[in-house]
Amino acid sequence: MKKEEFQSLFTELTDIRENPFHPLVWIGGEPEIGKNVYIGGMSEVNAKGAKVVIGDNCDIASFVVINCTDSHKRTIGLSEEIERKDIILENNVYVGTQSFIGGGVHIGHHSVVGAGTIVREGNYPPYSLIVGNPAVVKEGYYLKKMEENE
Incomplete structure (x- = not known):
């Protein structure tokens, strides 16, 4: 089976629409995705109800979730709505x-x-x-690395 045939069948059987990255990347809503972006297989970009921007030259590895929604407050009865917030990756x-x-x-x-x-x-x-859970931020870490290479 050719890639195009697989993608067509997969899209028909799931709600994962065709995308330019990988047949097994799920994109929901209408995220703004820049030029020269890679998104690895089994990743999700959910922009339903919020603005999600992925800038130029970004590399999103496999099995990554970028999700603008959070339904925990609705699930436990603290809200009637799903919370939706913007995400920006420069x-x-x-x-x-x-x-x-x-x-x-x-x-x-x-x-x-x-x-x-x-x-x-x-x-x-x-x-x-940015590493860990909870995330720890080492500000300017790569600026120092770039200056060292000059």
């Missing part, structure tokens, strides 16, 4: 495998999210290394 951001980027996150350019990191609401400055 240019040249790398997101490592099996990471989660939640609603209300803004990651500055030239930053790295380490594998397995859970990134919750907040502003993360450019050139940061």
